[in-house]
Amino acid sequence: xxxxxxxxxxxxxxxxxxxxxxxxxxxxxxxxxxxxxxxxxxxxxxxxxxxxxxxxxxxxxxxxxxxxxxxxxxxxxxxxxxxxxxxxxxxxxxxxxxxxxxxxxxxxxxxxxxxxxxxxxxxxxxxxxxxxxxxxxxxxxxxxxxxxxxxxxxxxxxxxxx
Amino acid sequence: xxxxxxxxxxxxxxxxxxxxxxxxxxxxxxxxxxxxxxxxxxxxxxxxxxxxxxxxxxxxxxxxxxxxxxxxxxxxxxxxxxxxxxxxxxxxxxxxxxxxxxxxxxxxxxxxxxxxxxxxxxxxxxxxxxxxxxxxxxxxxxxxxxxxxxxxxxxxxxxxxxxxxxxxxxxxxxxxxxxxxxxxxxxxxxxxxxxxxxxxxxxxxxxxxxxxxxxxxxxxxxxxxxxxxxxxxxxxxxxxxxxxxxxxxxxxxxxxxxxxxxxxxxxxxxxxxxxxxxxxxxxxxxxxxxxxxxxxxxxxxxxxxxxxxxxxxxxxxxxxxxxxxxxxxxxxxxxxxxxxxxxxxxxxxxxxxxxxxxxxxxxxxxxxxxxxxxxxxxxxxxxxxxxxxxxxxxxxxxxxxxxxxxxxxxxxxxxxxxxxxxxxxxxxxxxxxxxxxxxxxxxxxxxxxxxxxxxxxxxxxxxxxxxxxxxxxxxxxxxxxxxxxxxxxxxxxxxxxxxxxxxxxxxxxxxxxxxxxxxxxxxxxxxxxxxxxxxxxxxxxxxxxxxxxxxxxxxxxxxxxxxxxxxxxxxxxxxxxxxxxxxxxxxxxxxxxxxxxxxxxxxxxxxxxxxxxxxxxxxxxxxxxxxxxxxxxxxxxxxxxxxxxxxxxxxxxxxxxxxxxxxxxxxxxxxxxxxxxxxxxxxxxxxxxxxxxxxxxxxxxxxxxxxxxxxxxxxxxxxxxxxxxxxxxxxxxxxxxxxxxxxxxxxxxxxxxxxxxxxxxxxxxxxxxxxxxxxx
Numbered sequence: 001x002x003x004x005x006x007x008x009x010x011x012x013x014x015x016x017x018x019x020x021x022x023x024x025x026x027x028x029x030x031x032x033x034x035x036x037x038x039x040x041x042x043x044x045x046x047x048x049x050x051x052x053x054x055x056x057x058x059x060x061x062x063x064x065x066x067x068x069x070x071x072x073x074x075x076x077x078x079x080x081x082x083x084x085x086x087x088x089x090x091x092x093x094x095x096x097x098x099x100x101x102x103x104x105x106x107x108x109x110x111x112x113x114x115x116x117x118x119x120x121x122x123x124x125x126x127x128x129x130x131x132x133x134x135x136x137x138x139x140x141x142x143x144x145x146x147x148x149x150x151x152x153x154x155x156x157x158x159x160x161x162x
Numbered sequence: 163x164x165x166x167x168x169x170x171x172x173x174x175x176x177x178x179x180x181x182x183x184x185x186x187x188x189x190x191x192x193x194x195x196x197x198x199x200x201x202x203x204x205x206x207x208x209x210x211x212x213x214x215x216x217x218x219x220x221x222x223x224x225x226x227x228x229x230x231x232x233x234x235x236x237x238x239x240x241x242x243x244x245x246x247x248x249x250x251x252x253x254x255x256x257x258x259x260x261x262x263x264x265x266x267x268x269x270x271x272x273x274x275x276x277x278x279x280x281x282x283x284x285x286x287x288x289x290x291x292x293x294x295x296x297x298x299x300x301x302x303x304x305x306x307x308x309x310x311x312x313x314x315x316x317x318x319x320x321x322x323x324x325x326x327x328x329x330x331x332x333x334x335x336x337x338x339x340x341x342x343x344x345x346x347x348x349x350x351x352x353x354x355x356x357x358x359x360x361x362x363x364x365x366x367x368x369x370x371x372x373x374x375x376x377x378x379x380x381x382x383x384x385x386x387x388x389x390x391x392x393x394x395x396x397x398x399x400x401x402x403x404x405x406x407x408x409x410x411x412x413x414x415x416x417x418x419x420x421x422x423x424x425x426x427x428x429x430x431x432x433x434x435x436x437x438x439x440x441x442x443x444x445x446x447x448x449x450x451x452x453x454x455x456x457x458x459x460x461x462x463x464x465x466x467x468x469x470x471x472x473x474x475x476x477x478x479x480x481x482x483x484x485x486x487x488x489x490x491x492x493x494x495x496x497x498x499x500x501x502x503x504x505x506x507x508x509x510x511x512x513x514x515x516x517x518x519x520x521x522x523x524x525x526x527x528x529x530x531x532x533x534x535x536x537x538x539x540x541x542x543x544x545x546x547x548x549x550x551x552x553x554x555x556x557x558x559x560x561x562x563x564x565x566x567x568x569x570x571x572x573x574x575x576x577x578x579x580x581x582x583x584x585x586x587x588x589x590x591x592x593x594x595x596x597x598x599x600x601x602x603x604x605x606x607x608x609x610x611x612x613x614x615x616x617x618x619x620x621x622x623x624x625x626x627x628x629x630x631x632x633x634x635x636x637x638x639x640x641x642x643x644x645x646x647x648x649x650x651x652x653x654x655x656x657x658x659x660x661x662x663x664x665x666x667x668x669x670x671x672x673x674x675x676x677x678x679x680x681x682x683x684x685x686x687x688x689x690x691x692x693x694x695x696x697x698x699x700x701x702x703x704x705x706x707x708x709x710x711x712x713x714x715x716x717x718x719x720x721x722x723x724x725x726x727x728x729x730x731x732x733x734x735x736x737x738x739x740x741x742x743x744x745x746x747x748x749x750x751x752x753x754x755x756x757x758x759x760x761x762x763x764x765x766x767x768x769x770x771x772x773x774x775x776x777x778x779x780x781x782x783x784x785x786x787x788x789x790x791x792x793x794x795x796x797x798x799x800x801x802x803x804x805x806x807x808x809x810x811x812x813x814x815x816x817x818x819x820x821x822x823x824x825x826x827x828x829x830x831x832x833x834x835x836x837x838x839x840x841x842x843x844x845x846x847x848x849x850x851x852x853x854x855x856x857x858x859x860x861x862x863x864x865x866x867x868x869x870x871x872x873x874x875x876x877x878x879x880x881x882x883x884x885x886x887x888x889x890x891x892x893x894x895x896x897x898x899x900x901x902x903x904x905x906x907x908x909x910x911x912x913x914x915x916x917x918x919x920x921x922x923x924x925x926x927x928x929x930x931x932x933x934x935x936x937x938x
Contacts, residue, residue: 023280037190038183040407042356043440047854050356078183087181095177098819101827102654103180104187104356104407133863136854138356138408139654140823141830142862 009070011036012080020067026060027051029067030077038078038107042136049135052108053077059115078107081114089155090114090148099148101139109135113149114156121157125150167663167673168883171819174659185405188360188376193433196362197226199426200282201419201436202272202289203445204264207298207516207847208312211262211271211291219274219288224281227430228289230272231259239391239421244383246486246573248322254313254514256481258418258425264293265312265480266518267849268445270418275426275434298516298847302454302475305513312480312514321478322487322512326494328569329505331460334469338460342542346534347914348897350452350477351839353523354859355653357407358443361423364433370398372424377401378681379414380691381651385683391421392428403681409653409692410831411522412448415484419446441852448485448521449841452477453493453530459538460505465546465553469505470498472534476510479517487512487573489520492527495571495578499535500585500622500785501557506569516847522693524828525890528623529835529897533915536619536898541911550902551593554620558585565879576628576779582876583785583811589620592787592809595871601791601805605906612793614804615907619898622785625887626699626880629690631775634701634708636665638716638770642736642750644671646708648680649689649775650701655824655889657697660816661705664883668709669716670733671750688775695784695887698816703881704776712772719769720753782878782886786810788829788895792903796926799919801837801904803866810891811873814884818872821888825870828892834860836897837917868892 003022008015011034018033027044030036030053039062042050046064053062054076081088090110093099100106109132116123116131123131128149129142137145179185216228231238240255260269274285299310305319312319335341362375372394377384381401389396406413419436426434438447453476460469476490487510494508543550559566559580566580593599601616608614635647646665648657658678666673679685690700713733720738721728730740737747754770791805808829815821838858844850851857870892877884901912910925 021280031189032192035192036183037187038185040187040357041189042358042407043854045440045853045855048356048440078181082182087178091181094181095173098174098823100177100180101656101823102356102406102408103176103185104654106180107183110181129862133861136356136859136861138354138410138831138859139827141826141828141868142865143826143867144823146862 005068007067007071009073009075011075012077022066022068024067025063026065026067026070027062030062036077036079040104040107042105048105049112050105050108052111052135054111054115059112078110081110089152093148093152097144097148097151099140099144105135105137109137109145117153117156122153167666168816169818170663172659172663172817174656174820176656176658187357187405187407188362189437191362191375191404193362193364196433196435197275197277197430198279198282199273199275199423199434199436200279200286201270201422201442202274202286203442204260204267204269204271206264206293206295207267208296209264209293210296211260211264212294213292214272215290216272218290219285222281222285222288224277225285226275226277228272228274228285231261234258234425237391237425241416241418241481241483242387243482243486244484246488246491248324248487248512248573250322251482251486251512253316254321254482256418256483256519258421266516267847268442268518270422273422273426275430279437300515300517300843300847302477302513302515305515312516319514320511321482321514324487324491324510324573326506326508326571331469331471331505331507334505335458335460335471338468339463340546341458341460342538342545343456343458344538344541344913345454345456346537347454348451348530348533349915350449350841351523351835352447352449352841353410353412355408355410355413358438358440359413359419359447360437361419362433362435363424363427365427365431367431372399372428374401374424375404378403378406378651378653379409379693381681381683382649382689383691384416384420387416388421388424392424401683403651406653410524411450411526411693413653415448415521417447440854444841444852444857445518445849448483449479449518450489450521450523450526451530452520453490453527455493455534457534457538459542461542463546465548465556467501467503467557470503472497472508474508474510476512477515477517477520478512479515479519481519482512483519483521485521488522489526491573493531496528496622496624497531497535498568499532500559500620502559517843524831525623525894528621528894529832532619532621532894533897533901537901537912540902540905550618555586555589558589574628579780580622580783581780581878581880583783584875585785587875588786588809588811588873591871591873592789592807595809595869596789596807598789610793612795613907614791614793615903615905617790617899617902617906619788619895619902621788621891621894622783623890623894624781624783625695625890626778626782627694627696628779628781631777632690632700632704633686633688633773633775634704635686635773636708636712636771638712638750638754640754642671642675642754644669644676646676646678646705647685648678648701649686650697651681651692653692655697656817656820657701660698660820661701663816664702664705665709668706669713671736675736695889697887698885699782699881699887700776700778702816702885703883704774706883707776708772708774711774715769715772716750719757720748723753723756724748778881780880782813782880784810784812784886784891786891788899790899790903792900792907794904794907794922799923799926801917801922803833806833806866807869807871808892809871809873811876812888812891813877813886814874815872816885821872822870824888825872825892826868828890829868829896830860830865832893832896833865833900836900836915838864840916840918
């Protein structure tokens with residue numbers, strides 16, 4: 001009853017060719033087939049944002065995609081955010097501002113914010129609030145996450161708000 | 163060296179693994195030959211099981227096993243009551259799989275195990291169950307009529323009653339100038355940690371040992387229970403917590419699945435993993451909060467409170483779970499709050515309905531009672547034409563009356579005693595910081611077309627607790643590194659950092675030299691758990707006293723090595739020094755190197771390690787004020803929280819960064835619960851809110867920035883560190899403050915929750931129909 005398909009894709013700069021069940025979600029593929037368990041599943045129906053990854057430059061919910069839909073795609077997950085031991089400015093700012101407690105939603109926020117800051121390198125607080133409104137955090141109350149993204153923005157984006 | 167780590171906003175050491183995706187939550191663990199379980203759940207709120215046929219499911223490819231109650235046989239286990247064992251409740255326990263009758267939508271009926279989670283879920287569709295649907299009962303008032311019985315054999319839905327009686331409330335009511343009676347309701351909602359429940363269990367048949375990953379909150383208690391169920395020796399059961407995606411009361415309690423998955427691995431001999439999905443979580447994990455209260459208040463004309471009487475009705479759902487009568491009983495426990503109310507009577511009713519069982523949610527019962535009391539005080543202030551702030555100030559327990567014994571408000575041999583505090587001071591600071599008088603001036607219909615209102619609530623919250631202990635073991639190793647083993651678990655708070663801070667100060671070593679391990683029953687034979695804001699109070703003090711004992715041992719060993727008097731030595735910043743002398747400092751690591759061969763000397767007592775447990779017979783109480791400013795759109799009924807302040811005195815902060823994080827996070831969680839979240843049951847007892855599209859959690863655009871002021875004016879006299887727990891103060895007052903703010907904005911009296919647009923619109927319609935002018 002299962003149908004499998006060959007999948008080629010690049011994740012965090014590494015190319016993979018894998019035989020996958022066509023009904024397997026992208027999130028399950030990343031977690032179970034590639035052992036990239038930093039991508040988390042909070043609702044499995046596309047609301048909480050914990051499973052957010054970047055596909056071809058765009059933040060997507062990996063629980064709502066099938067792995068086979070990522071054929072030929074370039075993906076970035078939280079595991080690819082740091083440059084070796086050098087934390088990404090967003091990661092450093094999340095720690096500095098205590099923007100996480102249990103850490104379960106954090107990879108999703110980091111990936112959402114990473115894609116957002118590429119679109120809008122110098123956002124104001126309201127824009128940040130809006131940008132992360134599709135990610136749910138139960139611990140922090142969001143405020144420190146907004147502060148962290150604002151703190152990281154100059155380092156990520158480089159330009160000041162006009 | 164002066165204490166330097168406690169009180170410093172040190173960045174969490176836990177964070178690095180979480181921000182790099184290197185955390186290890188239970189679903190991140192894979193074991194060889196691991197198989198996956200899925201649980202078949204009842205689609206009916208109340209039905210008799212006529213037949214279960216698993217043959218079709220067992221024949222599916224990749225299916226390893228399907229089991230039902232009859233396969234469990236004599237091992238069959240029920241979820242035990244661990245707290246608040248009100249007499250009678252033990253007749254309403256939940257079996258691991260439904261026994262003949264299902265009593266709520268979501269009740270486990272059968273388990274399928276397969277090579278993948280996908281295949282296990284496929285198998286559920288092929289299990290054939292014949293049900294005879296029965297009439298359900300969903301409302302506590304109806305349930306009290308006993309026309310439909312949730313547990314037929316018991317003959318009643320009133321599972322248990324507890325009575326609190328302090329002073330002579332009836333007499334006080336007879337003599338009072340003023341009385342008022344109101345009925346208040348809090349709706350049903352739940353904690354929803356971002357990580358759902360999950361268990362990975364592996365029974366090693368060769369060793370006869372069970373290892374369970376994903377144990378959280380109460381690893382030792384759950385081990386004790388599961389070992390007994392499975393008839394395994396406790397010491398051969400190892401419970402590991404791993405990283406945990408939030409707790410909030412719900413996660414880590416013992417549920418049917420906590421037995422079913424270990425049972426499956428014992429039966430099959432291979433590791434079995436079960437990861438709950440969100441729909442299951444909303445259907446099957448504990449619900450909370452749904453308590454109704456008929457509250458009466460008695461006072462003199464001048465506002466002096468004389469008495470409170472309450473009839474409290476807890477909607478326990480279909481089974482009484484681990485918390486027993488905790489939620490409704492805790493509603494009674496602090497119903498009188500920070501006020502001097504000499505006469506108090508409460509009757510608490512635990513009532514069964516065809517809903518998911520009730521358990522705790524951050525500040526269980528305390529959020530509810532604060533709402534009832536603080537709403538009633540605002541109503542009373544209006545009735546007596548008194549200023550609501552002055553009314554509260556007049557009745558607050560005064561600093562010189564503390565410790566203030568309220569009396570026996572719980573089913574416990576210990577009375578409730580407010581241990582320390584300056585309640586008027588916290589109120590004064592809250593009003594100043596919020597700019598209360600200025601905010602009051604902005605109440606009413608404003609130029610934005612919305613009604614603005616301000617609301618205040620004052621809370622006290624017990625933290626720590628009476629559960630007997632937490633422990634710590636500390637070992638000095640190579641290079642002077644100190645390893646701390648905790649009995650307590652972590653649900654995302656930051657124990658690894660906070661406990662290292664406490665240890666560093668007490669011991670006199672740099673924090674970087676300290677490693678903290680926790681959440682594994684092998685690290686410590688005994689332990690309780692992470693709930694009731696008790697982590698810092700119980701485990702923090704355990705770390706403190708263990709470190710002091712270890713320091714004495716280190717100094718004794720150093721004294722021998724240096725041929726000095728131990729009393730002349732001290733341990734500072736990782737060095738043994740002799741203050742007032744020219745003697746060179748001896749680094750702790752060098753002492754260890756010298757002692758390597760003789761760390762366990764002739765008498766066999768290890769010199770460089772210590773174990774101690776902290777016990778407590780007393781509860782610490784935090785206290786504080788919530789203030790909210792809201793705006794309500796009369797057209798849409800939409801409520802916006804414009805400004806929110808939490809003031810809480812926690813006695814002493816170990817790590818201000820984390821305390822503020824707890825406070826702000828709790829406040830947002832509280833606002834979400836009061837405004838957005840609701841577990842809604844529809845026709846046939848079906849739960850309608852089984853996704854995050856239906857069950858709305860607060861997001862970044864739903865909440866304002868939260869202001870918080872954490873005070874340290876009243877360290878607890880009950881523990882060496884003077885700490886109180888900081889996990890719940892941010893949530894306790896949310897329903898009270900928001901209920902009062904909306905009432906003040908609209909000129910209505912909010913008596914039930916949530917403050918959702920449809921309900922606000924209904925209240926406005928009723929107000930407009932009933933009178934041309936609002937009652938304000």
